[in-house]
Amino acid sequence: MTLRGKLFGVGVGPGDPELMTLKAARVLATAPVTAFFSKRGKTGHARSIANDFLNPKTNEIRLHYPFTTEMDLKDPRYQTEMIRFYDVCAEQLESQLLDGKDVAVLCEGDPFFYGSFMYIFDRLRSSFVVEVIPGVTGMSACWTRAMQPITHGDDVLVVLPATLPEEALVERLIGADAAVFMKVGRNLAKIRSALIRSGLLDRAFCIEQGSMPNERISRMIDKTDDDAGYFTIVLVPGRQRQR
Template sequence: MSAEVETGTIWGVGLGPGDPDLMTVRGDRLLRGARHVAFFRKAGRPGQARRIAQGLIPEGAQEHAMEYPVTTEIPVSDPEYNRLLAAFYEACTTRLTALAQAGEDVVVLCEGDPFFYGSFMHLYMRLVDQVPVQVVPAITGMSAAWTATGAPITWGDDVLTVLMGTLPEEMLAQRMADSDALVVMKIGRNIDKVCRALQSAGRYDAAWLIEFASMPGQTVQRLAEAERRVTPYFSIIVVHGQGRRP
């Protein structure tokens, strides 16, 4: 009689902001010992997570690319966007569950922190009641961005607000005006709207643009000096708080 196979674990491993040296010790250890490595990518691209992990994946490990059916081709407000992505996440869940039920551990590479606006969250919520799932937290991209400016993002009682550039302009401006320190993500094609909102809130001149934080090609400059030329994906805007200090 054959022994029952012990279910494997799905590991959502945060890779940090982009520099492999900024990974956690646990993340590095799990990746170097992995037999199965899964990662998200756009069709036809190697994928940023896979690029960060280059040289860390053991020889002989089986790689599982999970290719998005859509990224920016249609607006997120289109019902078809959610339908396509939901079906994609369900298919990925089925694939990973099969590996875990066969007794295999799988390391899923996650840019930044897995629970901070990452794709892995959508897998986690589908997997957590089916197979063992563990999450390894990591440094976020915004942490690398404000560190690159050489100034603290918050002081004393400063309130930090993280905003998505996809939000309506009026909401962006209101949130920007109400907070002490700001991080604005998902800028890309929303740059004009974000700039207008910052101007309406009186925060434009204090804003910094960081592109490719902690990665090759990192740039740090005042947003006003960038002339709205912004890298579509790896760009973050920060406004530092100026609160209480000794």
């Protein structure tokens, strides 16, 4: 009887390959199968980060998203198609695991923080041994690169997907000492409006491609355009009290 392979969710960090953990590098150096998510026709951010750490003989499995920003999240087809996509991905990896091969799934940032790996984890965790290797999150890389300590003492930090309605963003910002906006993309104008309404615009920073070669750091009050790429995070540092 063939022993089942082990599934690894490998956090590779936000962009700078040197921020990958030693454990992640060790697992990737020997993994017989490496899987990663990407937009069709693209290499994929996690794959690019891990490039120099992969087992030269690894069998690479590309998991192509059916779409990224092409369909509105509110479209009922979005959930249906994404569920089907993750079902197919899990089936692909399951066949490798049943064949006795360990599978490492590359995850930008941390696997359990807004990561696609968690949907594979949900589908396979009851049938296979799973090990998750944490990674440096994009938000922690961004506040470090911006030299902005984010919290101290009893500060409350709120993490907000910018895809929420503006009213929900404003509501969540009230009472928070510090904030991080994820999934900024096309939502920068909405974020700016929410920050203005919350009286937080002058404390906010916009970090684009944090820890990557084309990194840009600016204060939101100085950023007058609404252009923001996929790898953009907006921060509102706390630490407003004396210590």
